[in-house]
Amino acid sequence: MAKFETVEVQTDVLILGGGMAACGAAVEAAYWAKKNGLKVTLVDKACMERSGAVAMGLSAINQYVGVKDGQNTVKDYVEYVRNDLMGITREDLVANIARHVDSTVHLFEKWGLPIWTDEKGAYVHEGRWQLMINGESYKIVVAEAAKNALGAENVYERVFITEPIVENGRCVGAVGFSTREEKFYVFKAKAVLAAMGGAVHVFKPRSGGEGLGRSWYPPFNSGASAYFTIKAGAEMTCQEVRFIPVRFKDAYGPVGAWFLLFKSRATNGLGEDYMQTNKTELEKWKPYGAVKPVPANLRNWLMMLDVMAGKGPIFMRTEEAIEKLSAAVSDPKERKKKLKDLESEAWEDFLDMTISQAILWAATDTMPEERPSEIAACEPYFIGSHSGASGAWVSGPEDIAPKQYCWGPANMTTVKGLFAAGDASGASSHKFSSGSHTEGRIAAKSAVRFAVENPSMPAIDNAKIEKLRERILRPMELFETHKGATTDPDVNPNYIRPKQYLFRLQKLMDEYAGGVSTNFTTSEKLLNKGLELLKALKEDSEKLAAETLHELMRVWENIHRTWQAESHMRTILFRDETRWPGYYFRSDRPQMKEDWKVFANCTYNPEKNEWEMKKREILSIY
Ligand code: SFD
Ligand code: AMP
Numbered sequence: 001m002a003k004f005e006t007v008e009v010q011t012d013v014l015i016l017g018g019g020m021a022a023c024g025a026a027v028e029a030a031y032w033a034k035k036n037g038l039k040v041t042l043v044d045k046a047c048m049e050r051s052g053a054v055a056m057g058l059s060a061i062n063q064y065v066g067v068k069d070g071q072n073t074v075k076d077y078v079e080y081v082r083n084d085l086m087g088i089t090r091e092d093l094v095a096n097i098a099r100h101v102d103s104t105v106h107l108f109e110k111w112g113l114p115i116w117t118d119e120k121g122a123y124v125h126e127g128r129w130q131l132m133i134n135g136e137s138y139k140i141v142v143a144e145a146a147k148n149a150l151g152a153e154n155v156y157e158r159v160f161i162t163e164p165i166v167e168n169g170r171c172v173g174a175v176g177f178s179t180r181e182e183k184f185y186v187f188k189a190k191a192v193l194a195a196m197g198g199a200v201h202v203f204k205p206r207s208g209g210e211g212l213g214r215s216w217y218p219p220f221n222s223g224a225s226a227y228f229t230i231k232a233g234a235e236m237t238c239q240e241v242r243f244i245p246v247r248f249k250d251a252y253g254p255v256g257a258w259f260l261l262f263k264s265r266a267t268n269g270l271g272e273d274y275m276q277t278n279k280t281e282l283e284k285w286k287p288y289g290a291v292k293p294v295p296a297n298l299r300n301w302l303m304m305l306d307v308m309a310g311k312g313p314i315f316m317r318t319e320e321a322i323e324k325l326s327a328a329v330s331d332p333k334e335r336k337k338k339l340k341d342l343e344s345e346a347w348e349d350f351l352d353m354t355i356s357q358a359i360l361w362a363a364t365d366t367m368p369e370e371r372p373s374e375i376a377a378c379e380p381y382f383i384g385s386h387s388g389a390s391g392a393w394v395s396g397p398e399d400i401a402p403k404q405y406c407w408g409p410a411n412m413t414t415v416k417g418l419f420a421a422g423d424a425s426g427a428s429s430h431k432f433s434s435g436s437h438t439e440g441r442i443a444a445k446s447a448v449r450f451a452v453e454n455p456s457m458p459a460i461d462n463a464k465i466e467k468l469r470e471r472i473l474r475p476m477e478l479f480e481t482h483k484g485a486t487t488d489p490d491v492n493p494n495y496i497r498p499k500q501y502l503f504r505l506q507k508l509m510d511e512y513a514g515g516v517s518t519n520f521t522t523s524e525k526l527l528n529k530g531l532e533l534l535k536a537l538k539e540d541s542e543k544l545a546a547e548t549l550h551e552l553m554r555v556w557e558n559i560h561r562t563w564q565a566e567s568h569m570r571t572i573l574f575r576d577e578t579r580w581p582g583y584y585f586r587s588d589r590p591q592m593k594e595d596w597k598v599f600a601n602c603t604y605n606p607e608k609n610e611w612e613m614k615k616r617e618i619l620s621i622y
Contacts, residue, residue, distance in 0.1 A: 001473040004182045009156070011041035012451045014189035015444070016161050016174055016228065018044025018143065019052030019221075020433045021195035021385075021422025024104065024440030025447075026146035029193075032448040040448075041187065043156040043176065045196075045553070046220055048143035052197050053218050053383070054433055057136040059352035060126045060256060061115070062432035064105050065098050072128070074098045075622050080129070081430045083291040085389055086579050087597050088238065091621045092401035093394065093428035096410065096442060097435045104438040105131070111145045113138060127260035129430075135352045142437065159185055160553050161196065161224060162472050164232040164418070165465070167458040171232050171418035175468050179553050184469050188460060190451035191417050193443055198383035198390070198423035199223035199564045201502065204510035204517070205379050207250075214356070216245055216252040217381040222557035223564035225424035226382065226390065230563050234413040235393040235603045237426040237616070239564075240571040242380040243388030244520065244583050246300055248316065249374035253357025255316065257349045262342070264321035266303065266375060268311040278302040285581070285592060296387045300377055300582030307377075308519055315372035318346065322369045343369055379516050380583070382564055384423045385436045388583075390568070391426025393601055393616070394419070397442075402619040409446035411439065414603075417450060419443045427599060475546035475555045482545070495545035498554035501537070505562060508533050513569050514584040523588040527573045534566055567602055567611075574613040575600045 013033060015025045022042060029040045044051050065072050077098040082089045109115050116124035116132040124132045147155055158179045165173035165188070173188040200217035207214040230236060246255055246266075258264040265273050275294070282289035285298055294302075303314055322342050329335040346368045350358040360366075366373055384391035392413040396405040411419045421443040422436035431439055475495075482494035490497055509515055512530025514522035522530075541559050546552040577593040578586045599616040 001477055004184045004473060006184045006186060006469065008186045008188065009041060011187065011189045012038035013040045013447050014174060014187050014192045015040065015042040015195060016193065017195035017197060018042060018046065018048035018157070019195060019197050019422060020054055020142065020436040021440035023142045023146035024437035025193055025195060025421060025444035027149045028441035029444035029448055030149035032445055036448060036452050038448060038451055039154070040150055041154050041156070042150055043159050043161055043187065045158065045160045045179065047157050048147065048155070049140045052221060054139040055218055056355060057138050057353045058433055059133065059135050059254065059349045061105055061131045061133055061434045063101050063129055063430060063435040064131050065102055065129065067102055078622060083288055084295045084387065085429055086288045086295060088389065088427070088579070088599060088618065089429065090396065090405065090427040092396035092405055095400055095621060096397040097428065097431055097438050100442065101435050101438045104441065105434050108141065111141050113141045126257055130256065130260065132261070160556060161228065162556050163468055164228050165460060166232050166415065167460055170416040170458060172457050172460060175465065175472065177472060177552065179549050184473065186465055190454060190457055191419065191447040193419040193421065193447050194225050194228050194424045195421050195440055196224035196228065196424060197221035198381060199226060199561055200381050201506065202382065202509055202561045202565050203379045203515040204506035206516055214252065216247050216378045217383060223382065223560040225420065226564040226567065227560035229392040229413055229418065229420060229424065230567060230604050231606070232415045232418050233604065233606060234415045234418060235601050236567055237391065237393040237599050237601045238384065238389035239567040239602060240575050240600060241389035241580065242568065242583055243383050243386050244300055244380050245378050246303065246375055247378055248357050249376040251354065251357035251360040252378065253350045253354045255375060258316050258318065258321065262321040262325060265317050267315055267317055268306045269313050270311055274302045274306045275299070278305050281305060297580040297582035304377060304519065304582060313374045314376065316375045317372045318368035319371055339369065384426050384429060385431040387429055389427050389429045391424055392420040394425045400621055402621065404617070404619060409449050411443035411446050412450065417454065419447045475544050475552055478543065479545040479547050489547070495543050496540055498544060498551060498558050501541065501544055501558050504537055505558065505565060508537065509565055513572065520583065521585045521587050522572065523586060524573060527569050531569055534569065538562060570611055570613065571600050571602055
């Protein structure tokens with residue numbers, strides 16, 4: 001692949017990703033870098049205006065604490081997150097985000113994001129923590145502010161970050177390739193911030209050939225954050241805590257507005273409300289089974305019990321909710337207007353962030369005011385910023401974190417110079433879009449501080465970079481060399497194409513690691529077999545081939561997913577209990593155990609090619 005140009009970029013602070021956390025990081029880093037005469041560079045695999053989870057837009061800001069308005073306290077938020085994650089959370093990290101998140105939301109508004117207000121000018125809440133927005137252009141608004149802060153010359157788009165550069169235990173950059181031009185990039189930096197989102201398509205999606213690849217989580221995020229931090233040698237946390245959202249079936253429309261704003265119920269095929277009929281099950285999961293709101297995984301679980309008992313389909317009772325809300329208005333003319341408003345809000349909720357759900361409603365002649373719509377549990381995703389928790393184990397804020405959680409500037413991973421935010425940092429769930437942006441700001445401020453305090457960099461070994469270049473581009477070489485061996489380029493004894501590899505990974509995870517087809521259930525025996533098969537798959541990843549630059553990206557997305565998959569299986573196996581029924585169930589360890597109220601962490605050792613698993617204590621700050 002000699003024709004690939006090598007482009008070297010020297011910078012001070014390197015932000016990897018262009019999503020919510022990275023955009024927050026850009027704004028904050030630019031501010032502090034200017035004061036210190038530093039350069040900040042951002043790299044996104046896509047185009048920032050429409051990249052990451054918020055690409056299509058969102059219909060709500062899910063984290064707003066309202067501290068100044070006296071609505072809630074930071075402690076209230078920490079308690080909410082702790083309970084929702086069945087006790088497993090880094091309270092210091094959650095509190096750090098919660099105390100700053102409102103200011104981020106105010107910035108969004110200043111930049112032009114329309115947040116709903118009532119007649120008195122107060123924000124319209126979807127639920128206790130959530131604000132309603134007209135969010136179709138949410139990502140454009142946030143990306144514009146980030147780009148303005150950095151300057152276009154410091155933003156690299158359509159460059160896929162592949163691998164970290166680590167020297168003497170310090171992360172000093174990253175390598176990647178352009179998805180449009182034959183260019184191999186080497187970014188060298190004093191501090192690096194990983195914010196490349198979570199992962200989807202590690203598990204087989206519910207959609208088959210009819211809508212191949214459709215999922216709730218955006219297909220663009222493929223485990224780059226996890227891979228990058230794992231390969232850099234960072235300790236990871238909560239790799240077992242996947243997220244399974246319940247969504248409108250087949251097009252993955254959001255349910256939050258229905259449950260919280262419209263106060264809708266969901267019922268089974270017999271018309272029973274599973275949250276009521278299966279209530280006694282919550283006893284088994286106390287103390288978290290007794291908290292309000294019922295934790296997301298337990299809400300899932302009560303629904304799944306009915307599905308497993310053959311009582312499906314499950315319906316969101318849209319018609320009932322709309323009827324109830326409009327019936328509360330006594331004046332007939334006003335009631336008619338209310339009905340119209342509710343209908344348009346229902347459609348807008350989808351049009352703001354999951355357009356395909358509106359299309360499906362239209363295609364199936366669904367009038368939400370007339371008949372209910374099916375909902376279902378999605379396949380598992382890795383999104384530590386939502387109701388999952390996977391990500392890197394990061395240092396806490398010095399002023400509030402227990403000292404055992406402090407080893408460097410806030411949000412630095414256990415690798416010197418490597419920071420993480422958003423989906424990339426673990427054990428601090430429920431950040432969502434606003435909290436991820438906030439955490440990006442926190443991490444970026446720390447990264448600038450680190451770059452100022454550690455100005456001299458270890459020398460980067462050129463031979464190592466050359467080796468990385470050879471390995472990263474090899475799939476194209478492989479294709480070129482062997483493409484003539486068969487008439488059908490998809491069937492070749494010398495290589496495997498990314499799509500075939502992806503199907504194998506997904507089948508394996510689905511069947512052995514608790515995917516949709518096994519009702520999210522697994523066991524020690526299944527996991528051990530799954531790990532054995534994954535080992536063989538990893539060996540075959542050396543034979544992945546790419547015909548085009550786009551396919552080269554697909555190759556590396558799959559390799560990234562594979563490492564996310566491995567850390568997931570290893571950690572489910574390590575955690576000797578079931579703690580999050582509704583996310584996954586260990587059939588051989590069907591109960592929650594008091595001695596597992598700990599973090600399950602893992603670290604990959606590249607020299608020994610070994611994983612180390614360890615428990616970490618949960619330290620409360622309140
Ligand atoms: O309600 C590489 N989320 C919601 N949050 C809200 O506040 N309100 C909502 O309404 C939300 N809804 C929602 C949400 C998520 C999804 C998927 C849906 C609906 C369908 C959660 C937030 O979106 C989420 O918490 C944040 O976006 C997380 O931020 P961050 O920065 O951690 O991830 P990102 O925004 O997806 O950005 C990732 C970036 O990385 C890039 N990238 N760049 C270079 N090289 C690589 N190899 C890369 N791999 C990835 C991406 O391009 C992107 O720029 S609700 O329905 O839940
Ligand atoms: P969702 O659309 O499911 O992502 O929900 C958006 C927000 O509402 C998230 O903060 C969820 O945790 C919360 N949420 C959704 N459904 C419920 C529910 N039934 N009870 C409490 N909170 C919910």
